[in-house]
Amino acid sequence: MKKGVLEMCILAIISKEEVYTSDIIERMKEVELIVVEGTLYPMLSRLKSAGYLEYQWRESSAGPPRKYYKMTEKGNDFLRELEKSWSQLVGSVNDIVLKKSKS
Amino acid sequence: MKKGVLEMCILAIISKEEVYTSDIIERMKEVELIVVEGTLYPMLSRLKSAGYLEYQWRESSAGPPRKYYKMTEKGNDFLRELEKSWSQLVGSVNDIVLKKSKS
DNA sequence: TAAGGTACTTTGTAATGCAAGGTTCTATAT
DNA sequence: ATATAGAACCTTGCATTACAAAGTACCTTA
Structure with a gap:
């Protein structure tokens, strides 16, 4: 029912x-959403294989090189899809939760 | 990251x-949320075992008897919890999605 | 008393997210 | 030089969630 919320955030x-x-991880933490490496790495690989992302190695001033991700055209389309079904979900759930009881 | 949206709706x-x-199932369908028996029965059993629900058998005019569910006190507390973390989630996700890009 | 529909239940499976552990690479302290 | 520490990446195994599909029980009607 609720597919892809985390994916959408990423x-x-x-x-x-x-x-x-x-x-x-830091951006997520800024809005109080906790996500960990073990979740993220497989997800990024999946999104990359699906053609939604691409990455580029960049050196760091202190430490090993990093994979910097950016969107593809297809990824932007997919993001718009996810955002649409997310707001539909929010709307539906609000309908359920806010509905007056039969009294 | 976030569990229990469906649970909250139920x-x-x-x-x-x-x-x-x-x-x-019908109430859910009214707001375009599809949920099926195979999801619902195990979930209702779980919620009942957890002490959030109780049920009562009632006869039907046409067909076998039905389990009518109602909330317990504990269930209402739990629902309020779920609603609170749901609106936090919605807030956080909106922060992420609506944030301006660095440009 | 057989047939069909309604309601409840169980089983197997796929996807999601996490904990925990492992590898590689770089900088720094010894 | 070498050991240590830490950053970044990756993998494995598990628990949970939701679904499809098949199965069981009950009730009404023909």
């Missing part, structure tokens, strides 16, 4: 700026 | 009126 973050994994 | 429906499974 894609939304990447659509704003090129980021690597730790950036994503 | 509990919200039951909190409005005493219903049996087919009623729930």
Whole structure:
């Protein structure tokens, strides 16, 4: 029923700026959403294989190189889809929750 | 990241009126949320074992008897919890999605 | 008393997200 | 030079969630 909320968040973050994994975790934490590496790495690989993302290696000033992700055209389309079904879900759930009881 | 949206919907429906499974499916369909028996029966059993629901057998005018569910006190508390974390989730996701890109 | 529909239940499976552990690479302290 | 620490990446195994599909029980009607 509720497919792809986390996926949508990740894609939304990447659509704003090129980021690597730790950036994503940080952006999520900024709005009190906790997500961990073990979730993120497989998901990013999946999204990349699906053609929604592409990445580029970049060196870091302190530490090993990082994979910086950015959206593809297809990824942007997919993000718009996800956003649409997300707002539909929110609407439906609000209908259920806010409906007056039969009294 | 976030669990229990469907659970919250089910509990919200039951909190409005005493219903049996087919009623729930119908209420959900009214707001374009599709849920099926195979999802619902195990979930209702779980919620009942957890002490959030109780049920009562009632005869039907045409067919076998039905399990009518209603909330317990504990169930109402739990529902309020779920609603709170649901609106937090909606808020957080909106923050992510609506945030301006760095440009 | 057989047939069909309604209601409840169980089983197997796919997808999701997490914990935990592992590998590689770089910088720094010894 | 070498060991240590830490950053970044990746993998494995597990619990949970939701669904499809098949199965069981009951009730009404022909």
